[in-house]
Amino acid sequence: MAAHFLGFKSIGIELDRNACETRYAAGLPTIHADVSVMRETRFDEIPKSVDVLAGGPPCQSFSVAGSGAGRRALDTVKGFIHRLVEGEDETKIDNDLHAQGVDPRTALVLEPLRWLLKAIETEGRDPYQVIVLEQVPAVLDLWEVYAKLLRGGEGRLNGVKYEAECWELKTEQFGVPQTRTRxxxxxxxxxxxAIKPLEATHMPFDLHRGKRNAVQADMLPTDSATPGAKQRWLSMAEALDAASELKDSRVDVARFRTEGRTKFFVVSNYGSGGNPKNRGQRLSSEPAFTVTGKVSRNKVYKSIADYEAEKYDRFKICESGVLQTFPHNFPWSGNDQAQQVGNAVPPRLGMHVLSTALRGNTPSDDELTAATTWPTIPEITTDELRVIGCGDQSQCPKDSHKVTRSRRKSAP
Known part of the structure; x- marks a missing residue:
């Protein structure tokens, strides 16, 4: 999506059929496949003109919200990264990954490197000109290993070198109404x-500054505000209000209105401070919690009285999408739409990262404004993209088409 809004064409490889349905509905070219299978047996289907490799391996096993298997496997995975570059037989590496019990999702953090090596070693292909990868903060150590190897160009990299930098970025500092560190x-x-660090456009959110029940929207900047960041972070209420005013918006803030003002608080589905019963809370005047695949389980209360009476609402899919900076009218399709929303990179953050990587600058105000609305995609375009991506279902992931689903409109 970030590439689209910046004027770049892209093609996606997606394992989950539901996410493919959303991409087809949005007019985004997509191949329904496992990235490993595409690299091993279908690499020739990727146009030679593709010169940017971008992606985010699955984060569940690395995430603090998960079991932490990936975090425990970090040192093991670092060793496999070096073994790949040094030229060890990949079949042996795969066998060792399995023998050591590395979570298959964790092992996919090796896949971008394998794609680069495949491009370097395939006759008639050029190395990718740009590589952009995203993950949860725990993976920063692995990206540092990647960066060091890419700068060196040794082993199977065959002298191909890159300028490479890694950062830990806070989404609220780039205009995303949500705290999420990547x-x-x-x-x-x-x-x-040289690759310059991304310049934050907004201040960081300090959850603990002042009294917890203060309306942080009225607070002044702190001394710790990032130099050059001129704008305060964006709140949930501000984002939803703005989206609700757009043409044909499905975002409904009227149910959260009190005395003409959008006002609510959210109780998280997740525990806080290591206590599963201690549910965190956020005011509408603050950024959202990290939007996960369980975002639809968060409870939204209009008042303390409603909280005491256990009278709550839920965010709609389109509203959860807005908190991720998806357009208000993005055509979420298929099943597990909340999971699709939570799995995604916030498009606005993606625009800042890709613009820096591909153009060396920040996205323009016009581009960011345009990213609030998604163009209407003709049904025939969606059908054509589905034929390209899933036309030969025998090449799609096993059993992924057992249930036949038609295109679904965005959830209300």
Whole structure:
């Protein structure tokens, strides 16, 4: 999506059929496949003109919200990264990954490197000019290993070197109405100048500053505000209010209105401070919690009286999407739409990262404004993209088409 709004064409490879349905409905070219299978047996289907490799391996096993298996496997995975570059037989590496009990999702953090090596070693292909990777903060150490190897160009990299930098980015500092920290790697071939750190456009959110029941929207900047960041972070109420005013918006803030003002508080589905019964709370005047695949389980209360009476609402899919900075009218389709929303990179953050990586600057105000609305996609375009992505269902992931679903409109 970020590439689309910046004017770049892209093609996606997606394992989950529901996410494919959303991408088809949105007019985004997509191949329904396992990235490993695409690399191993269908690499020739990727146009040679594709010169940017971008992605985010599954984060569940690395995430603090998960079991932490990936975090415990970090040192093991670092070793496998080096073994790949040094030229060890990949079949042996795969066998060792299985023998050591590495979560298959965790092992996918090796896949971007394998794609780069495949491009380097395939006749008639050029190395990717730019590589952009995203993950949860725990993976920053792995991205540092990636960056060091990419700068060196040794082993199977065959002298191909990159300028490479890694950062830990806070989404609210880039205009996303949500606190979410991501580890990002940007690498590009020499000749385009040094990779400059992303310049934050908004201040960081300090949950503990002042009294917890204060309306932080009225607070002044702190001394710890990022230099050059001129705007305060964006609140849930501000984001939803703005989306509700757009043409044909499905965002409904009227149910949260009190005396002409959008006002509510959210009780998280997740425990806080290690206590599963201690549910965190956020005011509408603050950014949202990290939007996860369980976002639809968060309870939204209009008042303390409603809280005491256990009278709550839920965010609609389109509203959860807005908190991720998806357009208000993005055509979420298929099943598990909340999971699709939570799995995604916030498009606005993606625009800042890709613009820095591909153009060396920040996205323009016009581009960011345009990213609040998604163009209407003709049904025939969706059908054509589905034929391209799932036309030969025998090549799709096993059993993924057992249940036949038609295109579904965005959830209300």
């Amino acid at each position: 580890a990002v790697l940007v690498a590009r071939r020499p000749g385009h100048g």
